[in-house]
Amino acid sequence: MTRAGILCLLAFPCPVGLTAADPRPTVTPLMRTADLNLGESQEVELATGQKAVVKLLDLKETRDEIRGAVRVAEVTVEVNGKTVRLVSGNYRLPVTVAGVQIDCSVTRGFRERTSTGNVWGLEKDARVRLWPEGSPLMNASTFRYPAKQRWFASGTQMANEPVHVDGGEVPGNRPIYYHYGLDIGGAEGLVEVVAATDGEVVSSGMDAIPDFKATPVSPRYDVVYLRDARGWYYRYSHLHTIDPAIKRGAKVKMGQKVGLLGKEGGSGGWSHLHFDITARQPSGKWGIVEGYAFLWEAYIAEHKPKLLAAARPHQLAKVGDKVTLDAGRSWAAEPGKKTFEWTFTDGKTATGERVERTYGKPGVYSEVLKFTDSAGRVDYDFAVVNVLDTDTPDKLPPSIHAAYAPTTGIKPGDNVTFLVRTFRTVEGKEVWDFGDGSPQVEVRSDGNAVMLAKDGYARTVHRYDKAGHYLVRVERSNGRGETAVARLHVRVGTE
Known part of the structure; x- marks a missing residue:
């Protein structure tokens, strides 16, 4: 592998077209991301400075007979000479192998024949993410669970799961809505939604920052976007009400009330918080950061x-x-x-x-x-x-x-x-x-x-x-x- 072929991956790729609406991040995440094609290997520099070499050996996507939707996507990866199989998303957590923690957040099948397009910013066959062995996935002082209710208190739809709660599992040759964010079901108007991080309000309802089109922000009456010091964008959607303090440009503290869980906007009619995270991906595009493991870790902490x-x-x-x-x-x-x-x-x-x-x-x-x-x-x-x-x-x-x-x-x-x-x-x-x-x-x-x-x-x-x-x-x-x-x-x- 030539020097040019070695990727000492930063936590965020060099941002493309930085603007006032998309300032440079000031905090480096613990996670490192590598997008790989079959047979491709990359060298990744972890948060501790240690190096890991990762290679994508195989990809198997199993589809159901009714809709042709991907139900299980499994990759075989070599990490520092050790082989491990990873199932992508669907309530999975990182595994530890060869001195690193690693998961697979998405594979190519989840961007095909889907109603949401390439929301992941994935241009290769699979995306893996790495952390040092024993490291938290997120610094505990910078991230918390965004709903004031019990874990799995109601229905959920997590990343790579075809939507189903509102009756979305329908036979036929039609686009499939693979959920990419994290849907936390709850009681309409009775569950407080709080900020998962410190950050700045970049949109509250239809009131958005200037030049928001250069960012992942898509204003809607029931949606709030926050941006944190990592340069990540956090979407809180289907809110029953938005707290009056959540105004464009306001500085928000982790745990501060954002609003109440609801079923507004494109909810399908079921009450839930749609929570998702978007950041620059190795492709240089904006794309989803799969967050189930972050929610799990934060809830336990x-x-x-x-x-x-x-x-x-x-x-x-x-x-x-x-x-x-x-x-x-x-x-x-x-x-x-x-x-x-x-x-x-x-x-x-x-x-x-x-x-x-x-x-x-x-x-x-x-x-x-x-x-x-x-x-x-x-x-x-x-x-x-x-x-x-x-x-x-x-x-x-x-x-x-x-x-x-x-x-x-x-x-x-x-x-x-x-x-x-x-x-x-x-x-x-x-x-x-x-x-x-x-x-x-x-x-x-x-x-x-x-x-x-x-x-x-x-x-x-x-x-x-x-x-x-x-x-x-x-x-x-x-x-x-x-x-x-x-x-x-x-x-x-x-x-």
């Missing part, structure tokens, strides 16, 4: 949980297909034996980190994962499986989104607000089971008939008499008897 169950991303399957449910992305702070117990929508159970299921009827299923660590502590997550009958592709089952607030600090007797909205049907009603033996409650959302309707979600209030972990279920069926199920894990009197 801030809230110090002992374990986090993970049964995501969602899956798409045909009636009769074999589906593998995978709890392998669950995390425990302490070593030792861990157990994985599953309870399925039909009442059957299974144990194991990975289990297989088949489904005989279309619907959206939510399968319960109970994750227990070596000390007997418990957490829950839910595997969402969207099952379609491809013989009748125009007849789709409903989809559903549920949320609650508050998600922390609930005591016996406290009011807890539950919200639900169903998609792809206006038939039937939602039925709540709050998991405490109380009578079921029926409500009726608008079925997303008017996407931005202020009363689109059906709202109800419930109180728990005793402390404990409660598994809440809500469902709604269409006229064909196809059912969408959502679940929530509510902690009362226990954190």
